[in-house]
Amino acid sequence: MIQTEQLLHTLRKEFDNSAYGSNPDELYEPIRYIMSLNGKRFRPLLTLLGAGLYKDDLSRAVKPAMAVEIFHNFTLMHDDIMDNAPLRRGKPTVHEKWNANTAILSGDVMLIRAYDHLLDINPSQLRHVLARFNQTAAEVCEGQQLDMNFETRWDVTEGEYLEMIRLKTSVLLGFALELGAIIGEANPADAQLLYEAGESMGIGFQLKDDLLDVYGDPEKFGKQVGGDIISNKKTFLLIEALSKATGEIRTELNDWIARETFDKAEKVGAVRHIYDQLEIRRITEQKINDYFNQGFESLEKLNVAPERKEPLLQFVHQLVNREQ
Amino acid sequence: MIQTEQLLHTLRKEFDNSAYGSNPDELYEPIRYIMSLNGKRFRPLLTLLGAGLYKDDLSRAVKPAMAVEIFHNFTLMHDDIMDNAPLRRGKPTVHEKWNANTAILSGDVMLIRAYDHLLDINPSQLRHVLARFNQTAAEVCEGQQLDMNFETRWDVTEGEYLEMIRLKTSVLLGFALELGAIIGEANPADAQLLYEAGESMGIGFQLKDDLLDVYGDPEKFGKQVGGDIISNKKTFLLIEALSKATGEIRTELNDWIARETFDKAEKVGAVRHIYDQLEIRRITEQKINDYFNQGFESLEKLNVAPERKEPLLQFVHQLVNREQ
Incomplete structure (x- = not known):
């Protein structure tokens, strides 16, 4: 039986030993910096757990799994420049600690290093893995571009938003699991199911992030509750509210969005009250459950003995139930 | 016999048809924009000419050759942000025409697309090609970082400068030729010789760029003659002059570097006169010839029939003799 904690330990050690x-x-110090910022490493862990469904010896899966994490951190380094973000995991972002040029160039090298880590793949599978990785990587960039486009648009539909988060965050989770399946030499149907599971769950996770920002327990939630409301961030909740609000409620919502000076707690309370009136919480929770259920259904269909699925299922349940 | 013009025509058509x-x-419009800016396409042409040393059918070499050009243009898009460059090939740079975020993200996708184009490589060679490409790509970034480091240093040595331009510009020319050799299934010794030829020639080309900026014929030189002198750019000539100038000449050179307001033509004339006194032109021309000769020596050693070498040699002679 695969020990999830042991796999995490292996990954952490490998990352600590990477220069x-x-x-x-x-060029390389900013890479070591961002890679040391206590990421949860759950993407590479998904790759290892995916491979572990089919294989016991996961040694050949470690470097490719790391590629997913390095790629993810590359996108964070570049996105933080574009989003003008001062902090990442509570520490200064690379473009703040150094400068934007450093963050651009070190990010570029990270993307190259991600490809380097994929070269441990069995040569007979390499072309297929790279084609899938390239598609995923381009889609993540497309998602980031859509996210930036949405900043200046007030008519984003629920469908557009879901497609944006699918591209920006979910396809990489799908790929992480699919990569594990490929390394484990799973049949193509299982690889596809694992991709779909990651994709669905990923959308669910992002929607849950959106929800927790408004309704999270301040004791458990890592960030300031209501941050998205304060910054008018176009989350699933706001987009739903904008599409449903009419009459006085609509006027009130527009007014809070337009105000340039306000008491933060008052705005958070007021917008949350609007969401309550529109049943946004219920609608969002329903949507999250739909995506999570879809993900679990895909995992159920895998052609793998139930006991072999345990480590992955256990870990996914943990992710699904997190409150922060 | 391979028709160089025909190969260029094929490449141009392929680039024109790429979305x-x-x-x-x-996300994709800025990529089409930079790729349409009339690049000379001589990197992908080197790949095709390299493959043509060993093979007649070059159809499988076209996409990988394009990868080299797409990668090159990716570096231009990101370098232009870092260098704050307003123009590229006489047209607004991407970050000027759109903005820096667009140039970052579209550049990222270009790097991914470069990898996509490498997937046409024969599967048995793919891992090797990618390992070589990754090394080259990382070295190009290292060269750009060194170049930026040098901006604030006045003690850059000749050796450091040569290593910087080797990384920033030459290794990609070496790889372009080596890639052709690999696709042509050349023996490893030939592939190495072609890499070395590109590397040496590349250093020669960059030194010639530096020289032409000061001593080029204004009628033939595309850019403003003396641009590097006006901006105190640390070229091979300036670094040589800084290492050789003593006494009054040194004082005069330092003075021109330090001046914040000046007549451009006067500064160019004065610094050129300093270079003349220090024999910088002769020293630079000698160095250029050394690198070009080294390159031709590598090409001579190739295990290829002389007549088969003609198209490549002819093209390289053209590059070596250009005056702009």
């Missing part, structure tokens, strides 16, 4: 390159130091 | 992706348009 990513040596010279010039100005 | 790089479709949706969202904001």
